[in-house]
Amino acid sequence: MNKFILLLIVGITVVLAGVGYRLFLIPESSKPVETGKVVEVTIIAKKNEWRFKPEDIVINQGDRIIATVVNEDDYDHGFAIDAYGISQRMPAKSTVTVEFVATRPGDFQYYCSVPCGEGDIDGEHRDHFDMIGTIKVNQLVGIH
Amino acid sequence: MHCASCSTLIDKLVGQEPGVTAIKTSYGAERTIVDFDESKTSLAKIDALINKLGYDLVRPDEASTTIEEEEGKEVRQIMLARRRVIASFVLSAPIILYYMLIHMFNVTHVHEFFDFVNAAAPTFSGTDFVSQGAYATRYFFWTVAQPLKVALSLFMDVSNPPFRIDLNYIYWILSTPIQFVIGWTFYRNAFTAIRVGAANMDVLVALGTSAAYFYSAIGFLFFNIDHPFWESSAALLSFILLGRYFEAVAKGRASAAIKELLKLEAKEAHVLRDGREETVPIDALRVGDIIVVRPGEKFPVDGTIIEGEGHVDEKVVTGESYPVKKKIGDEVIGATINQEGLIKFRAGKVGKDTLLNQIVRMVEEAQASQAPIQNLVDKISEYFVPAVIVLAIFVFAGWVFIGALPFRTGLMRMIAVLVISCPCAMGLATPTALIVGIGRATKFGIILKGGDALEKAYRVGSIVFDKTGTITLGEPTVTDFLMVSDAMHEGHATYLAAVAEHGSEHPLAHAIVRKQKAQGEVHTPKEFQAVPGFGVRAVVEGEEVHIGNEAFMKSLNIDTNAHQSTLERLQGEAKTVVFLAVKKRLTALIAMRDDIKPFAKDAIMALKKMGKEIIMITGDNQKTADAIAYEVGIDRVMAQVLPEDKATAIKKLQSEGKKVAMVGDGINDAPALAQADLGIAIGSGTDVAIETGEVILVKDDLRDVVTAIQLSGKTIKKVWQNLFWAFVYNVVAIPIAGGIHLLVTQSSLGVPAEWVVSLRGALGGAGRIFYNFSQATLRPEIAGFAMAFSSVSVVLNSLLLKRYTPPIERTAAKE
Numbered sequence: 001m002n003k004f005i006l007l008l009i010v011g012i013t014v015v016l017a018g019v020g021y022r023l024f025l026i027p028e029s030s031k032p033v034e035t036g037k038v039v040e041v042t043i044i045a046k047k048n049e050w051r052f053k054p055e056d057i058v059i060n061q062g063d064r065i066i067a068t069v070v071n072e073d074d075y076d077h078g079f080a081i082d083a084y085g086i087s088q089r090m091p092a093k094s095t096v097t098v099e100f101v102a103t104r105p106g107d108f109q110y111y112c113s114v115p116c117g118e119g120d121i122d123g124e125h126r127d128h129f130d131m132i133g134t135i136k137v138n139q140l141v142g143i144h
Numbered sequence: 145m146h147c148a149s150c151s152t153l154i155d156k157l158v159g160q161e162p163g164v165t166a167i168k169t170s171y172g173a174e175r176t177i178v179d180f181d182e183s184k185t186s187l188a189k190i191d192a193l194i195n196k197l198g199y200d201l202v203r204p205d206e207a208s209t210t211i212e213e214e215e216g217k218e219v220r221q222i223m224l225a226r227r228r229v230i231a232s233f234v235l236s237a238p239i240i241l242y243y244m245l246i247h248m249f250n251v252t253h254v255h256e257f258f259d260f261v262n263a264a265a266p267t268f269s270g271t272d273f274v275s276q277g278a279y280a281t282r283y284f285f286w287t288v289a290q291p292l293k294v295a296l297s298l299f300m301d302v303s304n305p306p307f308r309i310d311l312n313y314i315y316w317i318l319s320t321p322i323q324f325v326i327g328w329t330f331y332r333n334a335f336t337a338i339r340v341g342a343a344n345m346d347v348l349v350a351l352g353t354s355a356a357y358f359y360s361a362i363g364f365l366f367f368n369i370d371h372p373f374w375e376s377s378a379a380l381l382s383f384i385l386l387g388r389y390f391e392a393v394a395k396g397r398a399s400a401a402i403k404e405l406l407k408l409e410a411k412e413a414h415v416l417r418d419g420r421e422e423t424v425p426i427d428a429l430r431v432g433d434i435i436v437v438r439p440g441e442k443f444p445v446d447g448t449i450i451e452g453e454g455h456v457d458e459k460v461v462t463g464e465s466y467p468v469k470k471k472i473g474d475e476v477i478g479a480t481i482n483q484e485g486l487i488k489f490r491a492g493k494v495g496k497d498t499l500l501n502q503i504v505r506m507v508e509e510a511q512a513s514q515a516p517i518q519n520l521v522d523k524i525s526e527y528f529v530p531a532v533i534v535l536a537i538f539v540f541a542g543w544v545f546i547g548a549l550p551f552r553t554g555l556m557r558m559i560a561v562l563v564i565s566c567p568c569a570m571g572l573a574t575p576t577a578l579i580v581g582i583g584r585a586t587k588f589g590i591i592l593k594g595g596d597a598l599e600k601a602y603r604v605g606s607i608v609f610d611k612t613g614t615i616t617l618g619e620p621t622v623t624d625f626l627m628v629s630d631a632m633h634e635g636h637a638t639y640l641a642a643v644a645e646h647g648s649e650h651p652l653a654h655a656i657v658r659k660q661k662a663q664g665e666v667h668t669p670k671e672f673q674a675v676p677g678f679g680v681r682a683v684v685e686g687e688e689v690h691i692g693n694e695a696f697m698k699s700l701n702i703d704t705n706a707h708q709s710t711l712e713r714l715q716g717e718a719k720t721v722v723f724l725a726v727k728k729r730l731t732a733l734i735a736m737r738d739d740i741k742p743f744a745k746d747a748i749m750a751l752k753k754m755g756k757e758i759i760m761i762t763g764d765n766q767k768t769a770d771a772i773a774y775e776v777g778i779d780r781v782m783a784q785v786l787p788e789d790k791a792t793a794i795k796k797l798q799s800e801g802k803k804v805a806m807v808g809d810g811i812n813d814a815p816a817l818a819q820a821d822l823g824i825a826i827g828s829g830t831d832v833a834i835e836t837g838e839v840i841l842v843k844d845d846l847r848d849v850v851t852a853i854q855l856s857g858k859t860i861k862k863v864w865q866n867l868f869w870a871f872v873y874n875v876v877a878i879p880i881a882g883g884i885h886l887l888v889t890q891s892s893l894g895v896p897a898e899w900v901v902s903l904r905g906a907l908g909g910a911g912r913i914f915y916n917f918s919q920a921t922l923r924p925e926i927a928g929f930a931m932a933f934s935s936v937s938v939v940l941n942s943l944l945l946k947r948y949t950p951p952i953e954r955t956a957a958k959e
Contacts, residue, residue, distance in 0.1 A: 003341045007530055011537045018545030032548040076253035078370030082883075082921055085553030089370040091255055091310075096368065104548060106895050109919060113370045117252040117278065128250050129913075 032103030033140055035062035043079070043133070045090065045112070047072035048119055050126040052110065055133040061105045061140040067098045078113030081135070087113055105139040158193055161185055225389040232326045232385050235318045236378035243375035245284070249277035257309040261289045261302060312364050315374040323357045327381045348529055348565060349384060353377040355559045371923070376563060383936050408479045409500055413444035416488070426494075433491045437482045445478040446493040454485025532565040532878070539882035560881035560922055565874060569934040573866030576942035581859030584945055589842035590852045597838035600822050601856030604805040606797055607751060607849065608782075608816070610790075611762035611769060613809035614826055615776060615846070616738040620652055622659040623719060624735035628707060629726075637732050639664070641724050644682035644689040647672040652722065653680070655736045656691075679722065690725040691734075697723050702730055718771030720764075745776045747846035750951075752777065754853065757802070761785055761793055761816070790816035807849055808837075824849060851950035862945055866938045873934045881922040889918040 037060070044053045059065060069079045071090035080087040084100045111132045118127030154169045154176060163184025169176040178190060246253060254260045266282035268275075296302050324331075330353070333346035356377040363369035414421050416434040426444045429435070434450065437443055443456075453471040458480040470476060476489055478498040495501070536558045544554035578595045585592050592598050612618050627634050642660030645653035646668055660666050669682035669689075678699070679692015690700060694711070697704050702725050704711070710733060714721050719735040748758055759780045762769045769783035782793050790806075794816050797804045806813065806820035817823030817837050825837025826844055841848040879885055891897045900918050904911035922930075 003530055004338050005341070007533050010534055014534075014537050014541045018541035022545040022548065026546075026548065030546075030548055073252075074259070076255050080370055083549055083553060085550045085556055087370040087556070087923075089255070089368050092259060100550065103550075111920075113923070114253045115246050115250045117250060118275075 030104075032101075033062040034064070034101050034103060035060070035140070037063050038066060039063045040066045040068070042068045042070065043110070044070045045072060045077045045131070049121050050112075050116065050119065050128065050130050051121075052112075052131055052133040056136065057133065058136045058138065059102055060138050061102055063137075064101045065099065065135075068095060069098060070095045073116070075116060076114050077116055077131070079110060080113035081108050081110045083108050086110075089114065102135070102137040105137045108135045108137065109133070110135060154194060158190055161190065161193060164190070222389070225385070228326055229382070229385045229389045232322050232378075232382040235322050235326075236375070236382045239315050239318055239375045240379045240382070243373070245277075245281040249274055249281050251278045251281050255311050257311055257314075258302065258305040260285070260311065261293050261296065263289060312372055312374070315372070316361060316364065319357065319360075319374040319378040322378045322381050323353060326385070327353065330381070330384075345529070348532065348562070349380075351533075352563045352565065353380050355562045356380070359556075359559050380563075380935075386936070386939075408442075410442035410444040410479065414438075429491055429494045431491055431494055433494075435489055435491055437487045437489065439482055439484050439486070441482055443476045443478050443480050443482060443489070445491045445495075446498045447476055447489040447491045449474050449476060449487055449489045451488035452486050454487055455483045457481040457483055528565075528874075532561070535878065535882065536561045536565075539884070543883065556923075557881065557883050557921060561878055564877045564881045564922065564930065569866075569870035569873065569938045572935060572938045572942075573870050574863050576939055577859055577862040577866055577945065580942050580945045581855060581862070584948055585852060585855050588848060588851050588855075588950065589845075590848050590855070591840040591842060592852070592856075593838045593840070597822065598856050598859055600803075601805070601839065601853050602860055604756065604803050604822055604853065606757040606759060606802040607805045607807060608759045608761050608794060608797065608820065609748075609778070609846075610806075610808040610813050610816075611760055611764060611772060612738060614807055614813075615744050615760065615772065616740055618651070618738065618809065620655040620720065620736040620738040622655050622734060623737045624714065624733070625659075626710065626733040626735070627731065628733060629729060629731045631726070631729065631731065634732075635663070637724060637726070639666075640684050640687065640689050640726060641691055641732070641734065642666045643669050643684045644672070644680055644691055647682070648674055648680050652720065652736055656734065688727055690728070691722055693722055697725065697730070700725065700728060702728060704730065707733060712767075715765070715767045716771055718768050718775065720768060740772065740776060741844075741846060744846045747850050748776050748778060750847070750850045751853075754850070756853075759797070761790055791819040794819040805849075805853075807846075824852065847950070854950060855948060858948055859945060862942055866941055869941070870934060870938055873930070877922060877930060883921040885918070886921070 039059050041054075041057055043057075045051075046053055067079075069088070069090060071077045071092065071094055074092045076092055077090040078087065079090055079096065079098060081100075083104070083106070084102075086098055086100060088096050088098055090096050109132055112128055116128045116131070118125065120126075155167050158164055158176075158178065159167050161180075163181040164178060165181065166179040167176060176194075180187075180190065245251065254263060263282070263286060265286050266279055268279055270276070293302055300306055330346045330350045334350035337347050354377075356373055359369075360372035360374050360377070364372040410426060412423050413426050413429055413433075414423050414436040415429065416422075416436060421436060429445055435444060435447065439454070449470055449472050451472065453469070456468050456470045456476060458468055458477060470487070475492070476487075477500075478493075479500045493499075539561050540554040540558040542554075543549045543557055544551055547553075574595075578598060581598055582592050582595070585598075592601075609615050625634060625638060627637065638656075638660050642657050643666055645656045646666050657666055667684075669684050671681075671683040673681045675681065675692065675696065678696035679690060682689050690696065690702075694704055702723070704723060707730075711721055714733070714735045717735075717737070719737045721733055721735045723730060724732040724734055751758055757780070758778050759782060760769065760773050760778045761782045762772075763785055764772075764783060766781070766783040769781050773779070773781045785793055790813060794804055794806055798819075798821070803821045805822040805824055806816045807824040807826060808814075808817055809826050813825075817825060822839065823837040824839040824841065826841050826846070839852050841852070889897055889900050896915070896919055900915060904915040907914055
């Protein structure tokens with residue numbers, strides 16, 4: 001049989017099995033949760049500081065996050081959260097809005113995904129790799 | 145053919161055809177060998193199948209093999225490949241330079257055209273490597289921006305521009321033609337592969353670069369993604385094209401052997417047509433043409449002499465170093481040289497049928513054979529492609545359905561897997577190394593018949609050398625002429641011996657004739673009789689002359705006992721001795737010696753140093769053989785072995801569990817060459833040698849045995865290095881791209897595992913880097929960059945072989 005037909009069959013099977021799992025079999029604790037509660041946060045990439053402010057955000061599982069991310073610099077930054085598949089560009093002196101639902105609990109890093117140089121701030125040397133913050137998503141009590 | 149899996153594809157499709165019993169396609173030589181039953185299928189059908197795959201079948205009989213056409217074809221292919229590489233790099237250079245420099249030196253991104261133009265001159269920020277690189281990069285960009293600024297200021301106020309242009313639009317415009325115009329062949333090949341159900345490497349190239357391209361284009365245009373990675377699709381395609389261009393060049397080197405052979409051919413012939421002599425190119429010759437060949441000219445084709453006679457130098461084809469006398473009715477071979485006399489001959493075989501062209505074809509067929517290691521890689525690629533596709537599906541399904549993460553997370557990780565898994569580095573690993581290795585060998589006058597020979601050569605443990613013609617020159621000369629009678633002076637005795645031997649074809653006879661010819665004339669004897677295995681009898685100027693060995697003298701009742709000690713002394717000096725008797729009275733002892741070839745000893749010493757066992761095999765008597773062996777440093781001698789027993793002797797060595805190479809000059813050694821694990825034929829190619837030897841040493845220099853074995857080892861080492869890097873790269877990078885490592889480095893989603901946290905503390909500064917890497921996946925743009933880099937590193941690693949110079953030649957050059 002044509003290998004690619006076989007692959008197609010495997011692919012469809014895997015995806016269907018996945019959909020079935022997610023609909024019926026997934027354990028309660030792993031189920032994505034959406035509570036409908038909206039949390040608005042503002043994250044600022046401070047001018048020439050190579051720092052996101054705030055660097056720690058605590059929210060609850062199921063919250064819909066609407067993050068307004070401001071780039072104060074006159075060069076580009078990026079805003080990425082791997083686990084939620086977020087990767088947005090922040091052109092110089094611009095503001096982007098990122099929206100996602102924190103369906104799963106855990107600590108998620110948000111970081112600058114565009115190389116953005118380095119410099120000295122208040123005697124501390126900082127660079128692109130220091131632009132990391134953490135979103136802590138608390139597990140919703142009662143779901144176990 | 146575009147990549148190694150194309151040959152698998154052809155084999156697969158044509159092999160399925162009923163009636164086809166065997167097919168073997170070589171990517172390197174762009175040749176295929178098909179065995180088929182004409183009652184069940186036809187060449188036209190096979191041709192149609194191959195056309196369906198996007199290739200043309202060129203049958204040998206329609207193939208052009210004149211050297212200009214062969215070269216022209218190759219030059220055109222290389223030119224085409226080069227034009228594509230240049231076009232591709234012209235378009236991708238701005239993208240590659242911009243992204244690579246920015247990522248390497250962590251320079252701030254400016255993604256707006258006027259911001260780029262208006263950027264201030266950089267200031268120095270630090271002395272470390274990265275800071276200096278960043279400074280140089282920004283300075284470079286600033287230098288590029290200044291002329292733009294001047295030009296634009298003629299039309300607008302640059303510091304306060306009327307509109308804004310995102311640089312990504314420019315990258316999009318630059319990368320689109322690379323993806324769809326220059327890279328179209330990848331889509332075409334992938335499509336044909338999918339149609340026949342073969343997993344071709346081009347499928348992954350097309351899949352990976354398309355994933356990168358569409359992710360970037362759609363993401364940039366509609367989703368404001370942070371990092372369109374134009375450079376990955378553009379650079380990947382450019383580097384793969386560059387790799388293939390390198391290959392085309394290397395392939396050109398490999399076929400140099402064939403070109404050398406074709407160069408031997410005459411270009412034109414003087415044909416007698418309607419009684420007039422015309423000069424025509426040899427392509428225009430037909431069977432039955434009468435051709436005139438003047439002294440010093442080459443016979444254009446094979447045929448039979450109908451007028452004239454003379455000596456013909458056939459060394460180029462038969463390896464015979466003496467000119468051969470040819471008269472009416474004798475066969476002549478194309479490309480051999482008429483040394484004297486005007487000869488007219490009738491063309492018997494022309495074009496593809498001449499002996500020279502048959503030899504060319506044999507070499508081509510040998511080149512079409514693949515190394516076993518190549519088959520392994522092709523087989524792996526065959527499974528690798530579907531495995532990757534399945535893995536990509538699982539990565540997507542795993543994160544989206546089981547991990548319950550958003551759709552785009554799964555999509556990004558799947559794209560990263562597809563981009564990184566392009567197996568081109570793997571596909572390039574073997575062919576580039578083998579082709580460069582074989583090409584390099586050809587440069588030293590070593591023709592390796594296919595990758596198979598290359599792969600076997602370095603494994604050889606014992607090397608058997610034939611004596612006559614291999615270790616020695618095969619051309620004995622008279623070293624001692626010891627008079628044992630006062631009846632005549634030495635000059636006359638030499639004359640008598642030479643005349644008596646004049647009729648003989650024996651090499652020893654030639655030696656005596658040569659000695660006399662250096663001093664004076666040699667006439668033809670009145671009566672002549674050869675006694676095979678013993679000697680000759682002749683009547684010279686009324687005197688009966690006998691020349692022969694001890695046994696011959698004994699049969700004539702001539703006592704040689706008085707000279708036994710002299711005989712033994714001469715034999716101990718590796719000399720062959722015959723007796724001259726005039727009127728049945730012993731007159732002289734003639735000692736002849738077949739000199740050892742220059743460098744034979746060097747070569748044998750070098751081989752011994754490499755730990756190889758060296759054995760000499762000869763039909764000569766033990767004493768002479770021992771003497772020669774001692775002189776060149778061989779410890780083990782197999783003497784008095786008849787030509788037909790040589791193969792048996794090799795078999796015996798093989799039964800001792802050794803991998804045996806046989807080095808011989810081709811004609812009487814042919815069975816032994818075939819029996820040995822590796823047959824190395826010496827001499828400029830006797831037809832038998834080309835057929836049976838797997839390695840041919842064109843230069844007749846034993847040091848090339850050393851070179852061949854060393855080069856073989858080096859090439860195979862390169863292949864394994866390449867494979868290792870290509871595989872390790874894929875094996876390590878694919879799971880990271882798919883985020884599979886997170887299952888180990890995170891205890892639950894987004895929470896680093898304990899061991900990662902403790903390792904971060906333990907490692908200090910490096911710990912932070914390790915921590916960040918362990919918690920992140922390989923983003924698609926980094927995957928693409930790494931992917932392109934691995935292909936290039938494999939090609940460059942192979943090309944390093946070109947620097948190989950045999951140590952033995954290096955020392956010779958010094959001297």
